[in-house]
Amino acid sequence: MQDNRILTDRVLIVDRVSLNKAQAQIASCEKCKPDLAEILIESVLDEITGSNPASTTYFFLEPIPCPSCAEPITENSLVEWDGGVELKV
Numbered sequence: 484m485q486d487n488r489i490l491t492d493r494v495l496i497v498d499r500v501s502l503n504k505a506q507a508q509i510a511s512c513e514k515c516k517p518d519l520a521e522i523l524i525e526s527v528l529d530e531i532t533g534s535n536p537a538s539t540t541y542f543f544l545e546p547i548p549c550p551s552c553a554e555p556i557t558e559n560s561l562v563e564w565d566g567g568v569e570l571k572v
């Protein structure tokens with residue numbers, strides 16, 4: 484199902500395929516939309532990879548460029564999720 488490589492039971496190396504999927508679900512980041520970016524990028528990856536949020540730490544092979552401002556999004560960034568179940572107005 485997934486092509487992510489698990490090095491340990493806790494750290495998930497996020498490959499380019501998953502990073503691209505994550506980027507496709509991001510609308511903006513905390514740097515360009517601090518009021519809207521309330522979701523940890525890790526939560527997006529939990530959805531994409533089907534991982535347990537409580538026991539998974541992500542390691543990005545490379546930062547994701549924000550689709551809005553092109554600033555690098557890293558493991559601890561907050562983002563605006565464009566593909567989830569968040570209420571939108």
Ligand SMILES: [Zn+2]
Nearest residue numbers: 512515549552
């Ligand atoms: Zn941004």
